[in-house]
Amino acid sequence: MNGVESALDFFAAMAIFSPLALAFFMLLAFVFQLKLPEKIIALVVELSVFIALAGIIGLVLLFLSNGVTKWGYEPFPTFHLESFHFDFQFYFDWLSLSFATLALVLCFVIAFFSQRYMHREPGYQRFFVLYSIFVSGIVIASLSGTIESLFVGWEMVGLSSALLVVFFHERIMPTRNGLHLWIVYRISDAALFLASYLLHHALGQGFFQAILEQGSEGLAHEVSSPVLVGAGVLIFLASACKSALFPFSGWLPRAMEGPTPTSAIFYGALSIHLGAFLLLRLNPIVQLSPILAWTVVFFGLLTALVSGIIANAQTDIKSILAYATLTQVGIIIAEIGFGLELLPLIHIIGHASLRTYQFLRAPSSFAYYKSLEESLGRTDLNKHSPKGRMANTGPLSLAIYSFALNRGGMDSMLEKFITKPFVQMFKLADIFEKKLGSMLAGIDHSKTRNHEERS
Amino acid sequence: MNYFFFLEASMLICLLGALISSLAKSQEKIRFITIYSSFFSALCAFASYLGFYFGCQGFITLSEFNAPLPALSSTLYFVVLLCTPRTKFIGADKPFPSSLLLLSQALSLLICSSSNNSTLFLLLALEPLIPLIDLIRRGERIRIFLIHWMPAWLIAITLAFANNLPNEITCCLITILVVIRMGIFPGHTWIVYLTEKCSFSIAFLFIIPMTPTLILLKNNQLLHDTHASLYISWFAIASIFYFAGLTLVQRSLRNFFTYLCLALSAMVVLGVCSGEPLQLSAAYSLRNSLWVALLGIAIIVRALEARHGKLSLFQNHGFYESTPMLGIAFLVCGLGCVGFPGTSAFISFEMLADEIIPSSPFFGMVMVFSEALISISLLMVYFKLFCGKKVGWSDIFRVRLREMIALWVIIFLIFGFRFLPLTDISTTHHALEKSGQQQPH
Numbered sequence: 001m002n003g004v005e006s007a008l009d010f011f012a013a014m015a016i017f018s019p020l021a022l023a024f025f026m027l028l029a030f031v032f033q034l035k036l037p038e039k040i041i042a043l044v045v046e047l048s049v050f051i052a053l054a055g056i057i058g059l060v061l062l063f064l065s066n067g068v069t070k071w072g073y074e075p076f077p078t079f080h081l082e083s084f085h086f087d088f089q090f091y092f093d094w095l096s097l098s099f100a101t102l103a104l105v106l107c108f109v110i111a112f113f114s115q116r117y118m119h120r121e122p123g124y125q126r127f128f129v130l131y132s133i134f135v136s137g138i139v140i141a142s143l144s145g146t147i148e149s150l151f152v153g154w155e156m157v158g159l160s161s162a163l164l165v166v167f168f169h170e171r172i173m174p175t176r177n178g179l180h181l182w183i184v185y186r187i188s189d190a191a192l193f194l195a196s197y198l199l200h201h202a203l204g205q206g207f208f209q210a211i212l213e214q215g216s217e218g219l220a221h222e223v224s225s226p227v228l229v230g231a232g233v234l235i236f237l238a239s240a241c242k243s244a245l246f247p248f249s250g251w252l253p254r255a256m257e258g259p260t261p262t263s264a265i266f267y268g269a270l271s272i273h274l275g276a277f278l279l280l281r282l283n284p285i286v287q288l289s290p291i292l293a294w295t296v297v298f299f300g301l302l303t304a305l306v307s308g309i310i311a312n313a314q315t316d317i318k319s320i321l322a323y324a325t326l327t328q329v330g331i332i333i334a335e336i337g338f339g340l341e342l343l344p345l346i347h348i349i350g351h352a353s354l355r356t357y358q359f360l361r362a363p364s365s366f367a368y369y370k371s372l373e374e375s376l377g378r379t380d381l382n383k384h385s386p387k388g389r390m391a392n393t394g395p396l397s398l399a400i401y402s403f404a405l406n407r408g409g410m411d412s413m414l415e416k417f418i419t420k421p422f423v424q425m426f427k428l429a430d431i432f433e434k435k436l437g438s439m440l441a442g443i444d445h446s447k448t449r450n451h452e453e454r455s
Numbered sequence: 456m457n458y459f460f461f462l463e464a465s466m467l468i469c470l471l472g473a474l475i476s477s478l479a480k481s482q483e484k485i486r487f488i489t490i491y492s493s494f495f496s497a498l499c500a501f502a503s504y505l506g507f508y509f510g511c512q513g514f515i516t517l518s519e520f521n522a523p524l525p526a527l528s529s530t531l532y533f534v535v536l537l538c539t540p541r542t543k544f545i546g547a548d549k550p551f552p553s554s555l556l557l558l559s560q561a562l563s564l565l566i567c568s569s570s571n572n573s574t575l576f577l578l579l580a581l582e583p584l585i586p587l588i589d590l591i592r593r594g595e596r597i598r599i600f601l602i603h604w605m606p607a608w609l610i611a612i613t614l615a616f617a618n619n620l621p622n623e624i625t626c627c628l629i630t631i632l633v634v635i636r637m638g639i640f641p642g643h644t645w646i647v648y649l650t651e652k653c654s655f656s657i658a659f660l661f662i663i664p665m666t667p668t669l670i671l672l673k674n675n676q677l678l679h680d681t682h683a684s685l686y687i688s689w690f691a692i693a694s695i696f697y698f699a700g701l702t703l704v705q706r707s708l709r710n711f712f713t714y715l716c717l718a719l720s721a722m723v724v725l726g727v728c729s730g731e732p733l734q735l736s737a738a739y740s741l742r743n744s745l746w747v748a749l750l751g752i753a754i755i756v757r758a759l760e761a762r763h764g765k766l767s768l769f770q771n772h773g774f775y776e777s778t779p780m781l782g783i784a785f786l787v788c789g790l791g792c793v794g795f796p797g798t799s800a801f802i803s804f805e806m807l808a809d810e811i812i813p814s815s816p817f818f819g820m821v822m823v824f825s826e827a828l829i830s831i832s833l834l835m836v837y838f839k840l841f842c843g844k845k846v847g848w849s850d851i852f853r854v855r856l857r858e859m860i861a862l863w864v865i866i867f868l869i870f871g872f873r874f875l876p877l878t879d880i881s882t883t884h885h886a887l888e889k890s891g892q893q894q895p896h
Contacts, residue, residue: 031783031866033859081881082733084806148805152796159795162834169775169842182834186827193823197812426700433701437644441599 004066008092011062012073014055015100016090016143019136022048026132030125041128042115049111049135053104060097069093072145072209088152091145091208095345099142099277102349106269106356107135113360114261123167127259130167134160138270142277147196147206150278154192154242158185161271164262165255177254184251188241188275195234199285202227208281216287225288232285232292235278236299243275243329246303250411252326256318263318264359268325269352276329279336280344287339296337304330306408313404317362325355459511462525462568465499468492469561473554486544489553493533493560500529500564508876515568520886523878524567527743528664530864531750532560535656538754538861540761552589552654559585559660566666572673573615579636579666580611586653586661595652603645607635626683629674633667633687637724638717640694650713655760659712659753665720668742671727672735672887684728691728692818694721699825702832708766711836712756718829719745719792722822726807729814736884737806740873744800747872748791751865755785758858759840762851768836771843777852782841784862789833791869793826799872802880 022045029036036044062068071092079086090096111131118124137156144150162185166178199206203219211219219228239245244252252272256263266272279286279296287293304327311323328351335344393401403409438444472492476485504526507517517525536556543551562585566578583604590597610628613620620628633639638646650658671678671687678684698718705711723745726738758781759766759774766772775782787798794804804826812819854862873879 031787031863033780079802081736081806081884084733084809086802086805155796159790166838166842169838170773170844172771172843175771175838175842179831179835179838183831186830190823190827193808194812194820197809197819200809201813422700423704426704429697430701430704433644433647437599437647440602440644441596441648443596 004062004068008059008062008068008071009073011055011058012071012090012092012143013075015052015059015104016055016073016075016139018048018051018055019132019139023132023136026125026129030129036125038115038119038124041125042111045111045128045132045135046108046115048132049104049108052135052139053101053108056097056101056104059092060101063092063094063097070209085205086148087146087206088149089145089207090143090149092143093212095277095280095341096143098345098349100139102352103138103142103270104135106265106352107138109356110261110265110360114259117261118259121259127164127167130160130164131262134164134266138274141274145208147192147199147208150281151189151192151196154238154274154278155189157271157274158182158189158242161185161255161262161266164266165258167258167262171257174257177251177257181251181255184241184244184248187248188238191234191241192238192278195231195238198227198231198234202231211282211284214284216284219284219288228285229289229292232282232288235282235285236292236296239275239279239333240299241275242278243272243333244303244326245275245299245330245333246306246408247410247414249303249307249326250407250414252322253314253319253407256322260359260363263322264356267322268355268359272325272329273332273348273352276332276336276344276348279333280341280348283336283339283341286337293337293339297334298337300330300332300334300337302330304328304334309400310404310407313401317365318359321355321358321362325351328355459503459506460513461499461506462503462515462517462564463513465496465503465525465529466561466564468496468499469557469564472496473557473561476557477554482545482550485551485553486541489544489557490533490536492557493529493536496560496564497526497529497533500525504877516570517568518570518886518890519877519882520890521567521570523875524743525564527746527868527872528563528567529560530868531747532556532563532660534861534864535660535750535754538758538855538858539656540758540855543761549593549654552592552657555585555589555654555657556660559657563660563664566664566669569669572670573618575670575673576611576615579632579670580608580615582661582666583607583636586649586657589653589657590649593652593654599645599648603635603642607632622677622681626674626678626681629670629678630683630687633671633724634690636667637665637720638662638694639687639690639721639724640697643694643698643717646717647710647713650709655709655753655757659716659750662713662716662720663749663753664746665723665742668723668727668739671724672739675727675730675735678728679730684730688725688728688815688818691721691725692821694718695725695825696821696828699828699832702829703835705832706768708756708760708768708836708840711768711832712752715752715792715829715833716749718825719749722807722825725811725818725822729810731810731814732884732888734807734810735887736880737803737810739887740880740883741794741800741803741807743878744794744798744803744869744872745792747865747868748788748798748800751784751788751791751862751869754858754861754865755781755788758854766840768839771838772840773843773845774852775841776845778854780854780859780862782837784866785837785840787866787869789830789837792833793830798869802873806880 073090076088118127133156137153137160141150141153141157144153162178162182165181166174168174196206241248252267255267286296307323307326307330311320311327314320314323332344332347335347469492472488476488479485479488504523507522562578562582569575569578587597587600590600610632614628635642646662695718698714698721701714702711702718705714723738723742726734726741729735791798791800794800808819808823811822
């Protein structure tokens with residue numbers, strides 16, 4: 001191993017292990033109920049994100065100075081047992097480095113912002129524990145070189161996001177919304193898990209490098225196309241859930257229940273783009289089938305259109321921003337469906353940065369608008385409110401307005417046709433179970449039920 | 456070296472402890488004897504594990520396959536006793552079943568170290584006597600228990616003593632026995648009743664170790680040859696989905712926990728029914744990981760019930776503010792149950808699904824989907840228990856040091872179990888292959 005390779009490995013280890021060590025340290029302190037001072041927490045978080053960022057910058061500089069375009073890093077030996085192997089590897093190329101740089105810069109900014117924003121909040125430490133799990137997850141997901149390592153990061157991001165939505169856990173609504181988010185994320189995880197199996201089955205491994213080097217045409221020549229298309233469909237489903245594409249968009253405005261910094265980083269910047277990143281990473285598989293590629297474009301554009309309409313009828317700033325974000329994400333997904341690579345990446349970076357700024361600015365923008373109102377008078381601003389805009393409009397506009405107010409009826413549709421019948425089926429089974437149990441035990445079922453209802 | 460009698464000593468300590476505690480009059484003394492007997496037994500079991508690692512054995516010979524199990528089992532028994540609130544021992548309406556628990560620990564040590572098929576069947580027949588005695592002691596009805604267990608006892612004793620049964624009949628009997636003992640659909644009703652009416656510690660220490668997996672592993676080839684494993688798989692997959700779905704709609708915490716155990720044990724049974732060595736290793740490792748994680752949840756459920764009484768899942772309880780440690784541990788154990796990355800069940804679960812999908816894509820998909828359902832219901836229950844309006848804080852909500860230690864041990868095992876010697880999948884796989892070669896088909 002020459003000097004450049006050693007340096008590449010060193011910086012790669014910095015980028016990966018710094019957030020992991022942070023998550024481990026924070027979790028350990030949390031499990032052992034050690035109350036760390038706010039300043040120490042903030043310092044540790046910022047320092048470790050900074051070290052990871054320095055590692056990424058070091059890699060970028062080495063790539064530029066030595067003409068390296070890709071680099072694989074294997075921190076742990078592959079777990080291998082007969083035909084089963086679990087490869088926990090990382091892959092650095094311009095795509096992963098760009099996304100990781102974006103992620104770490106935004107994580108650093110948000111950590112800095114949260115230090116003050118969360119000051120004296122009772123759950124300060126809990127916030128940063130979950131935040132550090134998120135940072136580790138997003139770094140692992142963005143730098144992963146195999147579908148297995150991506151899955152690890154993907155799950156960590158999902159769990160931390162759901163728990164941060166429920167950060168204010170004394171209120172009921174955040175718990176409901178957090179659960180909603182978790183359900184969608186678990187569907188996404190299951191789809192990614194099955195996709196990873198199909199990729200292994202089709203290619204014998206899940207290395208991104210091999211997929212990218214072969215490209216769509218190479219893949220089509222070498223392996224059974226239906227299996228890979230199946231994997232592509234599952235990857236798209238996983239991305240659609242993670243990026244809140246139509247009809248899974250319902251969780252996005254609900255996720256705004258969490259503290260503002262988390263809304264900014266998760267739903268404005270990183271989590272929401274992780275689905276798009278996955279599609280971009282595995283674009284050769286998506287492009288393998290024109291029907292799948294057009295489906296991606298269709299759902300991207302549909303999401304953009306529907307979210308654009310819904311955003312116009314929202315009455316709170318976070319929801320407006322959430323749907324505005326979704327409009328852009330829909331367009332990014334459509335760009336990926338068209339087979340573009342550089343444009344979606346630039347779009348992701350620009351959009352994520354802008355939304356982070358807007359989400360962080362959102363709470364103080366009320367004060368800004370108030371001062372503006374005081375200077376200009378209320379009438380001018382009321383013209384821009386949804387109610388003002390929808391005044392004196394025809395029936396079509398009202399129908400669209402009503403559609404937008406109902407958020408496209410997506411949640412109610414999913415609830416009516418999927419969730420409710422499913423839960424109802426198991427409720428009936430539960431009643432049957434109780435009756436059967438009472439009968440076999442020789443207990444009067446009605447008495448047991450009355451007792452349960454009273455308790 | 457055959458003079459390393461720590462395993463035998465650990466069983467003897469439990470038996471002696473059970474005897475002395477049943478004779479003792481003072482509740483305080485009973486508590487002292489129970490906890491210390493369990494502790495020294497766990498210590499001896501751990502010494503036997505280390506002894507095996509360094510090549511020392513006693514009368515009962517361990518193999519690479521079961522060497523860590525007695526240590527794990529007795530540690531978990533000790534952990535359960537350690538965090539049992541003092542109020543359960545002293546001044547409770549129904550006296551704590553101390554001697555029964557120690558007997559159960561001795562039996563569990565024997566099961567874990569047993570390698571003979573007939574002995575296993577015999578122990579399997581003896582094991583349910585402990586919850587049965589507890590039910591009788593508590594004055595509960597035993598009809599449902601007997602309806603299920605009368606045939607199961609008959610089968611277990613037949614299998615233990617009749618050596619010349621035709622293969623088809625043996626497999627048929629094993630299938631019925633496994634369906635009843637593991638609570639596979641439709642033989643599960645008695646387990647729901649047991650967790651409701653029996654002492655919770657006795658009930659969950661009986662259900663969680665999933666003892667029949669050892670029988671399935673020992674008779675794997677036979678079951679495979681007669682296609683009985685296929686029928687068990689069908690029962691198991693139906694159970695996984697059915698119980699996973701039922702966890703979503705439970706209104707009582709105990710029932711939720713019971714269905715969670717049933718769904719996960721059905722998942723282990725599904726894995727163990729295969730003839731593929733990789734799948735067997737994955738299922739066996741998964742069983743060991745689930746043993747720890749489920750026991751962790753059981754301890755938390757018991758700790759919450761000890762503070763609050765039986766808990767319904769109708770409303771949010773908001774326990775986090777008063778008992779954050781229980782909340783964190785619940786989350787960690789829950790993640791351990793669904794094989795979240797980093798926990799010891801992660802690789803086992805990945806490997807199990809990876810092996811099941813090629814042989815039966817339908818089974819694989821149902822398994823992955825059910826695992827998602829379980830993880831949803833686990834987080835839902837976490838929210839119900841630990842989120843919501845804060846309950847009025849009083850000293851009883853404070854987590855005691857003993858409980859903390861117990862939970863730290865569980866959390867350590869959830870994350871670090873596979874790093875201990877002889878506990879990773881590769882060792883299990885190697886041991887299974889070795890035992891498969893030795894086993895006459």
